[in-house]
Amino acid sequence: MSRTSRSDFNGELARREKRLAYLLLLPTFILILAIVLLPLLTNFWISFKPVKLGDLRPPSLIIKEALRGAIASPGDIFKIEYRFRNSSVKYPLTEASLRDTLPDGLLITTLDPACEIISEEGGRTIFCTLGDLDAKARGKLVVEAVLEEPMLVNKDILKASKPETLFIAQNVLTSFEFTLENFKKVFSAAEFWNVLKTSIYYTVFGTAGALLFGLFAAQIMLKTFPGRSIIRGLFLFPYVAPVIAVAFSWVVLFDPFSGVVNTMLLQLGAAEGPINFFGQRKVDISVFGLTIEFPIALSMVILFEIWRYFPLSFLFILARMQSIPSDIYEAAEMDGATPLQQFWSLSLPFIAGILAVLFLLRFIWTFNKFDDIFLLTGGNAGTRTLTVNVYEQAFAISNLGAGAAVAVVIFVFLLIFSVIFIRFSPKDAG
């Protein structure tokens, strides 16, 4: 193939640039592949498999070596016993065998038929074929020997050589055993629909609340006043502080017995008895003779979500509002528009884009939120969302497969949200 020298030069340069770009991106790509994409696929895999938490410890052959009889003077007869056991209660081991080094200075008189002695450089080796072992299978191999040279053989020397094992274990994670049991279990559980409902309440109210409070806070901080920058910093505290610290301060603050809020309410006469804010599913509130069941714990975790994430919406909205040119407000002022009219017809259209983006992204992130609820209530008292359910199934009930199935459900919801997000995200919002 012939090219002109000029295009050759360009082509070579472009190719080098391309190669360099891929090279620079390669480490990132590999890491993301290994830690994000591969686990994502593995999660699907696990969700179709009957995996329990205990199965993560792979089945193995456990050997205990014991010595019977005196080992002191020449002519002593003693036994070496190898007790073996398949550690798994569910899965067999195949082609199992064990190997141990025997010191010189002893004469083997009886050998288990499964075993043979191989002489190698540096000593003798006993090799026993165990074959296939069923789940929980156990047994014993005995070697009888006569002591010849006490200098070379004693208990410590015999014990010092640890028997090695060889076997092929069936690992439930890598086997091709599949089941739909996990999904059946997840969907048929009576609480599943409640969990889904809780998730949606939490996400909708948490997101909308954080956005509204952020908008309100941004409006407040638009005015200049003494101490404004300090207060702006203060407003970001809930978001910047570790979740563990703020969640536990809320727990302490609202503690039913020693919490500040309850004690204060009681002392000022605003409540009749202590309210267990994070531990009570429902509280009866009577308004004008009507009794309403108020989901108190769920409302508290939603409030916490709003409290912790309003700073984020606040930052974005404030940045956007400050970029609005002031002359349009001056023009509106001249035309006699009132402050509220200015807000509705000038400010809102300007921040609509960022509000939409914030809503959609925060919606997804609130839906994904785990730490906050887990630390505040542990998912009890009607606050179990899908994410907490993943933990509950996988690690509290120790059913990894069912947990992974819930995670798949979350992923499907995320896909739906993302599609909506890509469809409706405004192009100009930044």
Add this chain to the structure above:
Amino acid sequence: MTGMFASALTGLVWVGLWHLVLTMMAILATGAALPLALGPAAFSGLVAGVFAALQRPSLLRNRRMTGIILIACLLFSFSLGTPFDPESLLAPWQSLLLLVLASAAGWLSIEKTVGPANAGFMTRYGTEEFYLRLFWGLGLMMFVLIVAVPFYVMVMTSLKSQHSLMINPLDFSIDYSLGVTKLLSSYIELFTDYGFMTLLVNSAVVSVATVIITLLFSVPGAYAVAKLRFPGRKWLSGSVLLIYLIPAIILVIPLYAIFSQLGMRNSLFALCIVYPATTIPVAVYMLRGYFAGLPSDLDDAGLMDGLSRLQIITNIAMPLSMPAIASVALYVFMIAWNEFLFAFMFLDDVKLFTLSRGIVSLNSSEVPRQHLMAGAVIATAPVLFLFLWFERFLVSGLTAGSVKG
């Protein structure tokens, strides 16, 4: 609506509210069981509001002083001489201080809210302005309180003893006569008995390692996406953020399973590769924007002078984008320091615990509450210091990258 009504309403709301807030603050600061007497306060405010509407600024020379004194007198007389403390639980100077604070804060709030309004009819414009000013003040007060109170309770609880918390949970007064060691006994105990030094070191190691690894990976990656031409570039910059939307809770089961099988789950190393994987996408996204803004002429000039692309990154692009790199570093540090889920799932060995993991184990009925709060303070203080020190960088980092939480 008349200015008179607006002004009276303002007075009622503000003086009542300040009375409520100051009473609560006094309860928390001294531990005294003060009652709440909102009626006299609200009524005093109402009268002061009427006064504010009648008195135009021009008519009285020292209007502000008069207003404050008026509220003080009203509060004093309506509550029969005991505006805050009918049972004499406080020292006289404390009661006096509360009265002065309530009157001054009340009057200044009225002044600020009522503004130039007068007793007569208000236009629609004026009415809206008035309500906006009222809600501005109320909102500011609310936000400051709801943000500050949990942190205040956190710090103060950590300084108390089990005994005094049992006697009166509202008593956050600091008894300086106890001496520093008694006050800080929870902290001392955490460091001596609970091994918090190890936790701090572990957290610092993991966070700093995460920052370094993230930068090592994301700076070249972001440069490639921003400056180099290659097939798939557009697609890549779009998909970077999608990765960011995949939540940790979906990854935690497979990562737990895989790392357990490999025998590396219970290690700081595991955290040091999982954390960067979650932070690199956003770091690439943030840095890409900044790199793209650097003029390409600089790169070309560098190439002309015989620099390799890698030298261009280290000698030209990086020095010029230090602000962006600083904000990425701070943001990543904050994420790694605050991370809870993976630390909680992966670490079994007490010697390897990070702060987040260690503090969870303090949340039990055997560990006193002030220890838990002291732990929370220890975990919070470093991030808050960094935040306050580099607020400018962190805020730009937050706005650029963080839709995440």
